[in-house]
Amino acid sequence: MTDFAQSARDATQAMRDVFPQTPLQRNAHLSDLYHAEVYLKREDLSPVRSYKLRGAFNAMRKRPDVGVFVCASAGNHAQGVAYMCRHFGKKGVIFMPVTTPQQKIQKTSMFGGDSIEIRLTGDYFDDTLASAQAFCAESGGHFLSPFDDEDVIEGQASVAVEMMEQLGKCPDHLVLPVGGGGLSAGMLSYLGTQCQYTFVEPAGGASLRAALDAGKPVSLDTVNTFADGAAVGQIGQKTFARLKDVGLANTLTIREDRLCTTILEMLNVEGIVLEPAGALSIDALQDLGQSIRGRTVVCVTTGGNFDFERLPEVKERAQKYLGLKKYFILRLPQRPGALKDFLGFLGPDDDIARFEYLKKSARNYGSVLIGIETKRASSFDDLFGKLDAGGFTYQDITDDDLLAQFVI
Template sequence: MSSFLAAARSATEALRGLFPATPLQRNDHLSARYGAEIWLKREDLTPVRSYKLRGAFTAMQRVRATDPSQGHFVCASAGNHAQGMAYACRHFGVRGTIFMPVTTPQQKIDKTRMFGGESVEIRLVGDYFDRTLAAAQGFCGEAGARFLSPFDDEDVIQGQASVAVEILDQLPVAPDLVILPVGGGGLAAGVTGVFAESAPTTEFRFVEPLGGASLAAAAAAGEPVTLKRVNSFVDGAAVARIGERPFARLKGIAAKDIIAAPEDRICITMLEMLNVEGIVLEPAGALSVDALPELAGVIRGRTVVCVTSGGNFDFERLPEVRERAQRYAGLKKYFILRMPQRPGALREFLAMLGPDDDIARFEYLKKSARNFGSVLIGIETKAAANFADFTRKMEDAAFAYRDITDDEALAEFLV
């Protein structure tokens, strides 16, 4: 057994003193849809509802084994890594200082404090993560504390590798394909490392958010690169630069095996898993399942494992998720309409709506001329094809309009 595989198995055994192996569940709904044996590795069911606890615990345990005097750990995180470290700090009875951006939702702050109790101190620094990270690392030097990286650390990678050890122990034979979410790369590096030695014929697909495709960028360049812009919606995986150590392990993967998941499509997957299966997934946690439609021709008749990496979803975001899902599915559109200022014009417009169309928003923006006014209108329907009939009716009636559904700047400002 290699040193990496041995370390991963050792980490797995140590974790059993903290929580049992997370379930590996066959999903009947997805298996029937794709004609495959689809299993979900439920990392959303750890004590902190994400796999991040594995790496944080493993790294902390090993630091203390080599340096028992180290009783102070620091991290910068606005989400799952913070909660995992807080939980581990309370378990080991050590001090933790967690730096979070000032803009972190109160719900995440409260959960981190709940998991850490009196063992952790939370410091809110910076509007953006890079300033938060700089403050955390600067504090480490001053306080003599140990910085705990969320993914760019060999012990963290080995801790995340325990996911693979459990999968192989839970299935009678190795799966044909494993679908992994990717952010900083720690989970992907750890899982592929174990399979490379224990089940080398297993294939992988790596899924990252379209607005944070740091693995694809690194694969194209041959080294980690920093993305100029990141869409933060998939907050558990929206990383501007994949970790150096994880990428060193992932460097040989083929570009065709990397899938970019559109943020709005992920919302459809989240809602389906919630409404059909009763499974609560955060955006990053839904990445592996979201890739299944793109892999339908590849997975038929095969055994597939999707790692659902986290379920820390704030239900206050549910309206936004529903909105994004409807727009991506073509069931909701926004228009700026040039409405004639004459009697009967509104009645004439309403008559254009079909029986399955519903007005979700109607707002006069301004009166642009004596005889016309600009109206923002949002319409929901039951079938995307209905919009073709609706816009045809507007054109036939000479109603001037502009579809702003996919105009990010306008939609963000007006909607």
Template sequence: MENFTQAVRAAEVAIRELFEPTPLQRNDHLSAKYGADIWLKREDLTPVRSYKLRGAFNAMRKVMSEVKPGDAHFVCASAGNHAQGVAFACRHFGARGTIFMPVTTPQQKIDKTRIFGGEAIQIELTGDYFDQTLAAAQAFSAEKGAVFLAPFDSADVIEGQATVAQEMLEQLGTAPDLVVLPVGGGGLSSGVARYLRENAPQTQLTFAEPLGGASLQAALENGAPVALPAVDGFVDGAAVARIGALPFQELSRFSSSDVHLAPEDRICVTMLEMLNAEGMVLEPAGALAVDVLGDLRDIAGKTVVCICSGGNFDFERLPEVKERAQRFAGKKKYLILRMPQRPGALRDFLELLGPDDDIARFEYLKKSARNFGSILIGIETTQPANLTTLMQRLDQAGFTYRDITRDIVLSEFLI
């Protein structure tokens, strides 16, 4: 039976039908920032702007080797990168594809999937939530006798994702000291981990998960995959409630201390940093590995590779990313201020603002009060210390206010 390394190398040769190896680039900005030799494996530069094409292609080529092209029918459920990878591979093989996507999928992702697949695919929009979409796709696949392509819990998919490691070692010419792997369902991280275990055992691994979707950490703490009670969907490429069973077979050898959690708002800071400093467009999941670099100990002087897993970012989300980054950096706050209902009260408040403080939001929440009115105020500034000083002035002036910047419930309703 073909061993894993041989299978990955065969997959890597086959995948050259679609695209050349993605670049492995030394990043001077990050290297200087962390005092290490930081390299980025640019999976955001595949034809579909994510690594997902690798696993989909590898699973599909094995099926295609046993059937006539016209007889192949593939089905998947995805709202993003997996759908685009499957669509691209269907068109390449001339195979039929039916791609189930939630009704809530942004039109931009639907359009991109349709462009990649062309006439080879059909898109079915069903379900408000992904679990509903997945159930519909699996039922359809069973009914039609089609091949269901799992996004990560598949040996062939894991094998395909591991080609990232094969390319990385060849490009670097030596084994790196550390590889930082983003984790969603675990297909990429388990494939790379296994390949490096067999071919570069001296290389250390660490994992990056979104704080609101830490399924690997939960599995390691419980000794088996468990379903998270809730998932923050912002990091949509890695927001998975339960790590895959097959990926966990490889990843179970690690400790929960090997997993670093990236707060969603901090990921926004990293996305903007990479866009502004390097001109790199990374989706939230694609920025995970870079984001946790500041959490790692003892990387000074070491050779570190970060896997940038994807760049499918809708620029309509940029205002949200900027907003969340400002809040995390302490440069923007939202206050509910009790304003006395008297002439000159607003002027008194405005005179407390510093020269770099800017009002970005001003809205009366209650106008019927006789003595006081509640006002929602958003304030932007250049340095976090400016907002600390402003609140000290508010306290001294006797204003009553509530900082709701990090109040999830109130922020959701009012901001």
């Protein structure tokens, strides 16, 4: 790997003509919380608010004869490619799903300017990817993978090069988010066995764990795209070749709802804006617990492209995970005073956030959809105990994703 390490250092040096290194910051809040020296490698502070421009830069730098670069992405990779197309004066054609939020389209357009063309095609990413690859076959454009490309992997390794220079040593423990594997493959290839690793994936897109289980990259049956920066249906062939020996014991999967608590914590306590994938490494610290006590730990915060229109969803998911908000369907007797009886069961910290009632004259009971917020999770034990004692029939649907999609 000596040649790889030197190439990664060369790439890092070349990047300084385009953008400065991202900060490595000791975080006092997390350090005190986990009794460790916790540093954040702030890739969310790059010019495009993610590390993706590194791989795009290195791939374009090493392919000066390519006239047209093509990618398929609805997020950070698109923005990194757009930024670098403008820098190198290259034409870029960026394929995005029709369902891509307007904010992401506008940011990609802003970074690329006249150097890029955005094509919206396909309702799902697989359709978008197929269109991009078909365009390359017809036009001779160069398809730039977001992770499964040796030059991209080498470019992402620049995060490790900078971290070593800034810290002055290798950390005891490095926490890395994993999507397609470009960042983790690059950093692991550069650092080797100098430190302990934890590779973190969202529960709804754990493609590395699936590949480790199978011994090869496999396609996930379903992917939860909430943490879209790391929710990948299949890890790359080239990246897995570098990650195949990391071992399941060094991987973690994080529930998306729990991840929301960390997004809010970093926003409210530290004023740091992170996208879901960017918060994965920090969220993992609570699982590492005593194992990192007294050690130097670096968490790579991979991105900060957070659309604040998603904030209500993030807050709701965090409340549900913490047990502070629940939805349930109540069978309410159609008699005078029944609603008053129910309201009398609520405690001083219980707040009705949702109430929908349809009275049907031909029935003795009506169905009520109720959302309750509270300050203590134990308040729901008190409420449900009172409902049981009062003879009310109810169904908690908070964790029923299918039903919640239709009624919440």
